[in-house]
Amino acid sequence: MRLCYLIGYPVGHSMSAVIQNAAFKELELDYRYELRPVRPGELGGFIRTQLREKNVRGANITIPHKVGATAFLDELEALASAIGAVNTVVNEGGRLKGYNTDGRAAMRALGEEYGDLGGARAVIIGAGGAARAIGYHLSSTVEEIAIVNRTPARAERLAEDLSKNPECRASIRAAGLGGLPDALVRADILINATPLGMSPETRETPVDGGLLGPGLLVFDTVYNPMRTRLLREAEEAGSRTLSGVRMLVYQGSDSFRLWTGVEAPEGAMLRAVERALGGGGE
Ligand code: NAP
Secondary structure, eight states: OEEEEEEESSOTTOOHHHHHHHHHHHTTOSEEEEEEEOOTTSHHHHHHTGGGSTTEEEEEEOTTOTTGGGGGOSEEOHHHHHHTOOSEEEEETTEEEEEOOHHHHHHHHHHHHHOOOTTOEEEEEOOSHHHHHHHHHHTTTOSEEEEEESSHHHHHHHHHHHHHSTTOOSEEEEEEGGGHHHHHHTOSEEEEOSOTTOTTOTTOOSSOGGGOOTTOEEEEOOOSSSSOHHHHHHHHTTOEEEOTHHHHHHHHHHHHHHHHSSOOOHHHHHHHHHHHHGGGOO
16 A cells, blocks of 8 residues: 655645545555645654655645745755745655646646637736646736735745746736736736635635626636636626636646556546535535
8 A cells, every 4th residue: 555645734624535545445555645744944864764764755845835835845846946845756766756746737727618818818816836836837828917915025926936937928917906906907818726615614716806897817826625706707707617616727737647657547537626615515
């Protein structure tokens, strides 16, 4: 039996165990996925010891450790290094290599829903690990990105980092949350890359619903609940919506392939998460 972990804090909201264990079962692989709450301050110790154990094949890294975990790994793939955050770790005989599958997954889900992203103007709320990964991929595709974050300095740092990427073709601005109304005036796509609205705090939302309207695609990376307050208010305002479920399945599918070497059964993963979340209610 080989183990894969989810390392984060908190981890109770996560559906990663649901999708990964459904996939292991579907393909009859002798793997098990377990949630491991690891507090900030304990991350280095956990990675140095438990993640290197022989029967541990790897891990997903989630909030709030995606950026911090990079410092404790032996090696990063070029993409994760450029993004500055990891969501997947593979244990190769005690050597830990970090990957990032979040950004590709978000782009795949966004592309399916929006179509051609060239020329689009995007607003990202958040400047943490998920925002870094999505921003990195978006910056080589769309026309404009506004990064809006509670801590403005972090938004500015991310905007600078993205602009330095030689493949960046977008013009990138940064602001605090107060800059959201202005940023939304020109936006085609709004992406929530904060935990606001996630279970159990389902009454929260990162955006005043009055700022939303037709012509906007609202992508909430939060997937639990499937229909967040942000997505409900977006629908009411006439915006198109995309929940974080497809991103969850696609990032998990890439992680699964990195651990097992075989293609993930995405249909089984999607069915498992939809069953567990009960069709999107709260
Ligand atoms: P992170 O690195 O800890 O970053 C969290 C971000 O949210 C930061 O920008 C933080 O702002 C902001 N934030 C946190 N609490 C806030 C609050 N109360 N008000 C305003 N802003 C707040 O976390 P992460 O790894 O990027 O994950 C963020 C979220 O993305 C997760 O909760 C998850 O729902 C979602 N996600 C989904 C998928 C998927 O597959 N669907 C994958 C990855 C992530 P400061 O900089 O000011 O602290």
